[in-house]
Amino acid sequence: xxxxxxxxxxxxxxxxxxxxxxxxxxxxxxxxxxxxxxxxxxxxxxxxxxxxxxxxxxxxxxxxxxxxxxxxxxxxxxxxxxxxxxxxxxxxxxxxxxxxxxxxxxxxxxxxxxxxxxxxxxxxxxxxxxxxxxxxxxxxxxxxxxxxxxxxxxxxxxxxxxxxxxxxxxxxxxxxxxxxxxxxxxxxxxxxxxxxxxxxxxxxxxxxxxxxxxxxxxxxxxxxxx
Ligand SMILES: [Ca+2]
Numbered sequence: 001x002x003x004x005x006x007x008x009x010x011x012x013x014x015x016x017x018x019x020x021x022x023x024x025x026x027x028x029x030x031x032x033x034x035x036x037x038x039x040x041x042x043x044x045x046x047x048x049x050x051x052x053x054x055x056x057x058x059x060x061x062x063x064x065x066x067x068x069x070x071x072x073x074x075x076x077x078x079x080x081x082x083x084x085x086x087x088x089x090x091x092x093x094x095x096x097x098x099x100x101x102x103x104x105x106x107x108x109x110x111x112x113x114x115x116x117x118x119x120x121x122x123x124x125x126x127x128x129x130x131x132x133x134x135x136x137x138x139x140x141x142x143x144x145x146x147x148x149x150x151x152x153x154x155x156x157x158x159x160x161x162x163x164x165x166x167x168x169x170x171x172x173x174x175x176x177x178x179x180x181x182x183x184x185x186x187x188x189x190x191x192x193x194x195x196x197x198x199x200x201x202x203x204x205x206x207x208x209x210x211x212x213x214x215x216x217x218x219x220x221x222x223x224x225x226x
Pocket of ligand 1: 098099100101104121122123
């Protein structure tokens with residue numbers, strides 16, 4: 001009985017200790033995907049919001065993010081659906097008339113004059129923008145990969161890393177380990193070109209944002225068009 005009580009209290013304690021932190025603005029990312037990679041190195045994602053209260057916390061931490069700021073929201077495949085980069089449902093504050101272009105698959109935040117709240121705009125992912133990060137401790141266990149398929153469960157590694165909820169692996173799931181990022185310092189749109197015919201197909205499955213290190217460094221793909 002004593003052990004049972006301890007487990008219940010331990011579980012409650014863990015939930016009570018979960019926190020969401022927004023970092024100050026980290027600098028400029030040459031693409032939204034670079035921002036996502038650098039935030040994963042810090043144990044998080046590009047800043048995103050699940051509700052209005054989180055948006056207020058972000059504004060307080062970053063001073064409204066500065067003008068033109070990447071956030072961690074992406075269009076899913078060719079649909080009109082936008083999701084946070086951890087797979088959860090976003091709180092969105094679109095500017096009038098946005099989203100307005102199915103080719104604009106990332107989302108920026110920009111500050112309006114005066115005291116008006118910052119608004120969101122779908123945007124081609126290849127632009128240079130300020131960025132900041134969101135770090136959830138512990139991280140939320142959600143399907144990051146937008147095409148999770150339970151029938152692929154037996155194939156192991158990739159699906160299990162990015163589809164922990166579908167595969168029932170939340171108890172043991174940890175965020176992707178990010179290696180050395182110095183290659184990003186020398187990366188330019190001129191030096192980085194698609195070197196695999198697989199790039200376009202993977203990009204259409206949101207892998208540029210879901211799995212940016214593999215797409216940029218291992219394939220590599222230029223990530224300009226998406
Ligand atoms: Ca737009």
